[in-house]
Every structure is written in C-alpha cells, then in structure tokens.
Amino acid sequence: MARTSSLSGFPEWLPDGRVVEQHVLDSLRRTFELHGFAGIETRAVEPLSQLLRKGETSKEVYLLQRLQEESDDAGEVDAERRLGLHFDLTVPFARYVLEHAGQLAFPFKRYQIQKVWRGERPQDGRFREFTQADIDVVGADTLPFHYEVELPLVMAEALTALPIPPVRVSVNNRKVAQGFYEAIGLEDVEGTLRTIDKLDKVGPEGVARLLMDEVGATPEQAAHALELADISGTDASVADQVLALGARSPLLDEGLGELVALLEAAHELSPGTVVADLKIARGLDYYTGSVYETTLLGHEDLGSICSGGRYDSLASDGRRTYPGVGLSIGVSRLLARLLRDDLATATRPVPSAVLVAVTDEEHRRGSDRVARRLRARGIPTDVAPVAAKYGKQIRYADRRGIPFVWFPGADGDEVKDIRSGEQVPADAGTWAPPENDLLPRVVRADPAAAR
C-alpha cells in the first residue's frame, strides 16, 4: 500500500507510490510534448470573482485568508479582492489566455499538470486536493473542427501509454442532441439534456416522466429522446441509426458529420477505443460541439477519468472570442486506483541502482570517489551511511530494493548483484547495471497472476 492520508481528502504517497505517480506524470508530459503542446503553469489562486463564474463548482472554493488579516476582512467576501484556490485548470487557463493574448501565438496548444483544490465535504470520500492533467487548444476567433478529432486521440494515446487497463473514450456532440431535440419540437434543449443525464440514476421510465413533467415533452417526444439516447456505435452506422428515427435538421446533419469524422479518424488510429454514446449529456450545457468521457475498462465505478469537449467561447474579452477544445485527466483518482489495486508497482522506492559499501570510516572518501565516477556516467548511486559489517550494508541496500552493492578494494573493486548473489570484479569507469536496473521502473500487475 503506497497510499496514505492522515487528513481526509488530502492524499499522500509513500516513496514507492510517488515513483508510480512520477512515471505517470512524465509519461503524460512526453505524449503531450510529442504532439506539440507547450507546458504552462498558472498560479494556484484566482480572484474569487473569476472562480464564482462557474456555478456548480464555485460552492467548493477554498478562500484564502492571511492569518494576520484584520478580522473585519474575514466576514464579508469582496469577490474582486479576495483570492481562492483554483478548482480546475480551465478557469485559470481562460484567464491566462486573455491576459497574455498579445504574447501568445494562436492556435495555442498547451498542456498543464497541476494540483487543484475543492472543499468538498470530507464524508463524501472525495479528494480535496488532486492533480489534473489538461490539454487544450485555443484559437483566436476561429478554431477548425479537426482539433475536436485530434485532442481526444492525443488523450487516448496518452492514457494507453500509462501502466493502466485499456480505456474507452465515449463521445457525443451537442449539435446532434440539440439538432434532434429541436427537430422533434423539444425547445428546452438544456432541460432535456439535464434530464437525460439522469438515465443511470432513474432509468428510462423515470426520465420519460421527468421529461413530460418538467420539460414539457409529449409522450412521443420523450420516447424519441430516449431512442436517441439509446444509440451507440463505433462507425458511420451511428448516423444511420439517428437518421432512421426520422428527424432532420441542418444542425443535426452537421453534428452527425462531425461525430462520424471523429469515429473514422479514431478507427484508423486505434480501432474500438472511441465509441459514440448518444446518452452522454454531462457538460453539454456548456460544450458546444464534441464532448468526451473516458472510462477505465473493468473500473467503470471510477466514473470518467478524462473528460472534456469543445467550447465556442473558452474566453472572451469583448473584442475577441477564444474558442477551444480540451480534455482533463483526473490523475489522482486514477493513481489512487492503480495503487489501491496494485495495478502498477515500482521496482524500487529509491533511484539508486548501486550502494557503494564503506570498508571503514577512514576510507569513506574512497567510496565517495567510486560513487562520483558512477554518477558521472548516469548511474544513480548511494553510499552506505555507516561502515558497518558488510552484511548490514547489504541489508541497507536490500531494504530499499537497491540491486547492486559495490565493494571498493585495494586490489580492485567488486560488485555484487544482491538478488542473484553473483559477485564480479568491476571498474567504476566502465561498469554499468543492466538497462532494466538503471532506474526504478513501473510494472503493470500481471492480470493472470491477479486471478
């Protein structure tokens, strides 16, 4: 168990868990950079006025208060002056884009991996501090549709490179839903979406009743909306199924065209990974085109581990509008599951591949010199803390998973692989551990062994 937490909602990892987390973060960064996304970080705080603009999550904002602040500041909330911790990376990114628009080149592709904070009630068992990894591309005034195809595929690639089970990216398109609802005469598009979003909770009959009671649908309209929500698939047949329901509109056609384009590009890259699922309604109230959710196969109870979509207006300063497409991975949630279920483990909790033994304290400098020569060639190396008996020094290495112990000798050095017990003469200027042992690695659990 690499996870630990003495403060509910604020996870911390032991060193072996951190090796897994660092591997995940490095791997995400590598994929994002291969695709040309520039890394940025934003400050952890935003003015409360910014944070309050996103309704739902605003309730969970952590406000900052200086300990020495006059007490009359504490009571009233001055939204312009007061600062809160950001609860996602989208609000800060939108602010960053507006603030630095003159110095950025558009379309601007950025990734951002940072902690965010949400003051959820601890009894919900949710994280109050967690890491998100976001990619977004944002244009000035316009942003071509093809980014709606590319970004979920970058995320699918990024997730596939991680030591995790396979993922499924489920997609929908606001234009399909809106075009369809309007074509069948359901004018309250947002109300309908909010109700469809309750399918998992209340079932189709419950949704039909709510559509009639609260959104003003006729029984036929409710039935049609449910038929649309029932459609899923991985290819152009999805569009055929929708059209077979009989409704038509230019917006619906446009949405279906986009959906099919996404499915076809995804099929070329990674067949079966991207699935159109027309019951997805979450986020369709603020997304304006494609919308994405991602589940970890076999861990559907986690909910979506990577979500996002297209905004026609990620940000706007009155003069210009900045449309965007982006997705966000909930890294901490994913990692907590990896560590809880031992889906991925570190081969050792420390970087060192070698421990240089110390014969006696008078010769410590000699051991330091060996270590320096190994490090100069990129081999992470530790030196024994005390010139104890060799058995004890070997146990020091063993407890940390350090595979090799180096014995300096007057007549030449020797190195021992403490796993096999094999000990051979070695020269610190030329010897190297096997590639596999150089750095701690993260290995996937063998699914067969887990059964």
Next chain:
Amino acid sequence: MARTSSLSGFPEWLPDGRVVEQHVLDSLRRTFELHGFAGIETRAVEPLSQLLRKGETSKEVYLLQRLQEESDDAGEVDAERRLGLHFDLTVPFARYVLEHAGQLAFPFKRYQIQKVWRGERPQDGRFREFTQADIDVVGADTLPFHYEVELPLVMAEALTALPIPPVRVSVNNRKVAQGFYEAIGLEDVEGTLRTIDKLDKVGPEGVARLLMDEVGATPEQAAHALELADISGTDASVADQVLALGARSPLLDEGLGELVALLEAAHELSPGTVVADLKIARGLDYYTGSVYETTLLGHEDLGSICSGGRYDSLASDGRRTYPGVGLSIGVSRLLARLLRDDLATATRPVPSAVLVAVTDEEHRRGSDRVARRLRARGIPTDVAPVAAKYGKQIRYADRRGIPFVWFPGADGDEVKDIRSGEQVPADAGTWAPPENDLLPRVVRADPAAAR
C-alpha cells in the same frame, strides 16, 4: 521577457519562460536522483497547529476557508481543525517523517520540489507563491556527521549543472560559534548570534554597541566576537585563525574539526566553491551543527538562493528523535533573475521540432500520418492548423521557433530547414532533426556578448 504577473507576488511565466523553469526543475531532479534521493510530495496544507510552531514565518500563513463554511467558523481560529497552506517544505517533511516512520527506511534521503505560499505584504515585492527544491537526509535517533559534508556538495553540484552564473556556498558551524562564545564567557549564545547577524546592517561598531547594551558583553568580549566573525577561508587555516584568538573548548574543537572536514572534502570536489564564513549567524538559533548559505556570483543582492543546515531534532514523537541535514533552493527567486536578466533563454517556446504542412484539407489525414510516424520515433511534431498557402504555414512555424517544415508530396516528401532555407527529400520513417534541434534547449547568455 518571459515573466508576467497580474497579481502581485504570484509569478507566472509565458511558455518560453516555462521551458527554462522546466529545464531547471528537471536538472535539479536529475542531480538529486543521481545521489540516491527519493522524490516525495506532501499535501499543500497542514493543520494550523503545525504551521504555528515555527515562530517568524507563522505570521505569513494563508488560512483556508470554505466558501460555504458557517460564518461563525471564520472569526475564531481553531488551530487543530483549521488548515493553512504550507510556507516551506521542512514543516511538512517533519510531519511526513513522523507520520510514516514505520514505513520509511532510515537514514531516509528525500528530495521535494513544490510550491509554497507566504502571505507577505505585496508592497515588499516578494513572492507570495514560489517553488522550493529541498533535499534532506533524516536519521532515526542518530545521523552521522558525514552527511553535513555531502549535502551541501550535492547542492553545489545541482546548482553548477544549471544555466546560471557560478555559486559560492558559505558555511559556518553552530558549535564553533557557541564553543567560542562560551569559552570567552559570553553565555547568551543566541542573543550574540542574533546581534552578529546584524553586521551587514549596522556595521562592526553598531554590533559591538549592541553586544554590550543588549547581550551584556564586556568591550573585550564584543571585540573577540567581532574578530571571530571576521574570519573566512577555504581550508584548514580557518581553524588556525580561530585558535589564534586564544579561546579553547571541547565544543569549539569539535566544531572546527567539522568545519575543516567539510572544507577539505569540498576542495577535492570543486576548489573554491565552499568558503567558511564565520560571520554567518542566520539560522544558527535552530541549526545545531553546520549551516549553509549560497550566493550567485554577480547577483549577491538576491541574498542566499540555497540555505540549510543540521538539525539535531528535525522531528520528535517523544519516543524517537529524528536528526536531519537539509538545504532548500528558492527556485522561483533564482528563475525570476534568470529570466529578468536573460541569463538563460529557451531556443523555442514549443516542443515541436517539425511542422507538417497540409496541402489541402482533404489531405489532412495524410499529414497526420506523417506526424504520427515522426512522433513514433520521438520527434515532437505539430500539424498545420489550416491548409493555407505554404508561405503562411511556414510563418506559423517561424513564429513558434519550429525549425523544420515538412511537405508531404505525392512523389515523396520534402523537409525544409526554415532557418537556412535548405529543402531536401525526406522519409518520415528515417529522417531525424539534428540532436540539437530535437527538443527546446536552454542556453546561457554569452557573458561576453552581454557586456
């Protein structure tokens, strides 16, 4: 100018500045790992009761308050229940060690690179959010002296690997100061240290007066304390100078032995980098052995960019005591100077080495396929956002510093180095950019050119 900030004290970098920052962080991590330090992160918050234990800085704590919290919570401060943002990485590390002692192997060597927050008054022009990079080694009950030699040398190596001017590590030892003061009859060791710490501000005469007025020193004792503070050097002659002042005590001898051992080891590794400076008093009230400060040559006005020392009790749970040695780099302060003075700059603000042009939107998939083949071989690649005229696509690359533009062609592809204008036939399965162009690099300013 890669720096920007719309909120005083909360620095943010443009993408080119972030390339420099990421390079610095990667480089530090690499050095720390080569020396066997395990990376950890702690949560950003600690209970206020923990944070209030470190007097001076406690005033600057940012308290957290949930927006929806009952208003009567806001007024009174319940130090056990209330949470604040950490203001350094030492307090959280001490808590982490106590909390997880049963699962850690001691001596435990860890590095930790994280943001910290201090609610300083904005008019001071100080950072309220900044990154620190700490290394510490902590033992259970005992910790050998040799770590006091090794840790500052690890930091010197880490700093030397950065694209910054040379550094000087100044060292002192609490045992030397205390042993000396006690030997000359100055019993108020801490008061004397606090006064000596004012040397730069009030000068030797001012310090002599304060020692007499406030610490109860005789004129002779004050003169002796100033003579000690005047001593500096890079080798064993420092001890000779101290002994020449006539005072002797076992504690003084022990301190001088430690100081000389540190200087001699440092001399072997990097002559001239480590200097004993016996006027250093900062931190000697809580450090119990060696103490370190680091200045960037030519930028002494920055103050110490990396400080630390030995604690006999970094943490204690009543049963066990955990002595430690550690140092902390103020990364943001260092970085702000690098960027302000253009001491280090990124060769480009984006990861991409190649932009694949798009002939027309119908052939975008073909360009995507080229990009995929290049990425599969580790070459960061972007694809043109729009199938505009080639001249415009080349300008897209040029504005981002992307050195190569790839032109897919029915009869074979070509790649153009847009700096030289040279264009050659190329195959996406074999072509690679020169090693120097593969990733953005960080280059030091040429000091000669700056003159």
